Amino acid sequence: MSDIAPQAVEALLDAAFGADRFGRTAYRIRQGMDAIPRLSFAAVEDGALIGTIQCWPVAHRTADGAVTPLVMVGPVAVRPDLQRGGHGRVLMTHMLTAAEDGADGALMMIGDPEYYGRFFGFDADATAAWDLPGPFEQRRLLARAVNGHALPMGAGMIGPR
């Protein structure tokens, strides 16, 4: 991502999610964190940014203080006029390959299970007792083990690491 202007990423995210995206629960989960460079990628065509994926260091915290590091995946976004052309799959596959030996925690995300389950092995089975710092639909709170990191199954709050 280093050679992509941050403003280009922000403009693409505005186009994909709307400029009111900052109020979303996903932003609160990783508040104050920097994206993980080795798990964040850009798709570029003819010098223009057409897609982006970013991952963030977050954690699951139980009431008695146990902390399990996790990696939050997303936003994943493709320029609206180029969606459904396979770019999202390429970005996710690229990130998952990097995560196989580069992630320092299991993966979690908020997304459509119809997409992230079908292609990328995410599901909501482990997240039933998880809580987030804002409103969310439990069926869209997805997770997946990776790189030997298992998912915490019990109750816990997800937040910045």
Ligand SMILES: CC(C)(COP(=O)(O)OP(=O)(O)OC[C@H]1O[C@@H](n2cnc3c(N)ncnc32)[C@H](O)[C@@H]1OP(=O)(O)O)[C@@H](O)C(=O)NCCC(=O)NCCS
């Ligand atoms: C979600 C997103 C990243 C997917 O990228 P994309 O390049 O448009 O998708 P792809 O072409 O890789 O998708 C391939 C398949 O997934 C399906 N698909 C795409 N988005 C889907 C969704 N939200 N739910 C279910 N299926 C979906 C497509 O229909 C396609 O299936 P097919 O091959 O059977 O036709 C992109 O559509 C996007 O930026 N959306 C707006 C932002 C967003 O919602 N991001 C996700 C939350 S972080």
